[in-house]
Amino acid sequence: MVSSSHEALHRIFQQEPGLFARAARNLGVAFPPPLSASELSTDLTETRPLERRVDTLLRMETEDGSFVLAVESQSAPSADKPASWAYYLSHVYAKYGxxxxxxxxxxxxxxxxxxxxxxDIGPRQWPALTLRPLVLGPNDVPVIDSPDEAARDIPLTILSAALHRCEPEADAILNALAKALKSLSADDETTAGTFIELTEQGLGTSRAADLWRHLMAVDLSFFQSQTAQKLRQEGREEGREEGRAEGLASALLLLLRHRGVEVTEGDRERIESCDDLGVLDLWLTRAIAATSMTEVFAAAGERPGSAD
Structure with a gap:
């Protein structure tokens, strides 16, 4: 069964074909940016009962000419894959020239x-085919943890988050991406919603996926797309199941832990004993950018550290 994280690693190139040329620079290969790109059928099945499908297939038009880009999302080594990849490329070349x-x-x-x-495919004395894939992995895509840098290339930041999802830098990438999406979502809710979905898919079942869901439910409360509303509604439904205040308190503590904010036993007791949904929601929103519990608790007419 194809996982959603598998889908995101190739679908991002459908959403932003120009990402290929930008990402390939990290591999030391200079492709010109596409002047246009059009999706081709990913079905490479022949008339015989053998079905083969490439993950994403794009025809790229550049100032240097055309080429067909086949994108494969690969989660583990597979002895059968090189033969399949060689088939894909040979079939595409024969079909489209x-x-x-x-x-x-x-x-x-x-x-x-x-x-x-x-x-090398063939006998060692004379391989008939030599397959040379371009590969993007965690070492080949930089950690993008600056909101300004993320805003300059949101698709590359999504790819960075997906490829570094199990590493310590994941939280910083996701925080930068969430801030970068603010400027985009005001102008293009549909595109922002697609990027939010691709990011969540790319994170799979990693720990970073939990942080991303909380970031979207809280930090993008200004964003009124169906995706953001669904995320926020899911959070509130989860809160109702556990007791709404208890659910918000759990989300707040989880977010603080992900962001590395020091929480004392007194802070924890204050959060868990609070039953004011408005206050908890305020603290949850502030925790996105706060660096200390003083910043989280501070409010007009409220002394930091005071009891509820």
Whole structure:
């Protein structure tokens, strides 16, 4: 069964075809940015009963000419894959008569290292085919943890988050991405909603996925797209199941832990004993950017550290 994180690692290139040229620079390969890109059928099935499907297939038009980009999301080494990849490229070249390029996107270093090798197909004395994939893994996409840098290239930041999702830098990337989406969502809710969904898919079942859901439910409360409303509603439904105040308190403590804010036993007791939904929601919102519990608790007419 294809996982949602698998889908995100190749769908991001459908959403933003120009991301390929930008990301490939990290591999030392200079492709010109596309002047246009159009999706092709991913069905490479022949008339015989053998079905083969590439994850994403794009025809890229550039000032240097055309090529077909096949994007594969690969989560683990597989002895059968090189033969399938060679088939994809040969079939595409025969079908469209356009030079093909294979990009393999891997969420871990072991798989990326395996995929980056040169695959010789044929006897060792004279390989008939040599397969040379371009590979993007955690080592090949930078950690983007600045909101300004994230805003300059949101698709690349999403890819950065997906590939670094199990690493300590994931939280900083997601916080930068959430802030960058604020400027975008005001102008284009549909695109922002797509980016939010792709990010959540790319994070899979990692710990960072929990942080992202809380960021979207709280930090994007200004964003009124169906996606954001759904995320916020899910959070409130979860709160009702556990007791709304208890659910918000749990979300706040989880967010603070993800962000590395020091929480004393007294702070924890204050949060867990609070039954004012408005106050809890305020604290949860402030926790997105706060660096201390003093910043979280401070409010007009309220002394930091005072009891509820």
């Amino acid at each position: 356009i030079p093909p390029v294979l990009l393999v996107v891997c969420p871990d270093r072991k798989t990326a290292s395996w995929a980056a090798q040169q695959f």
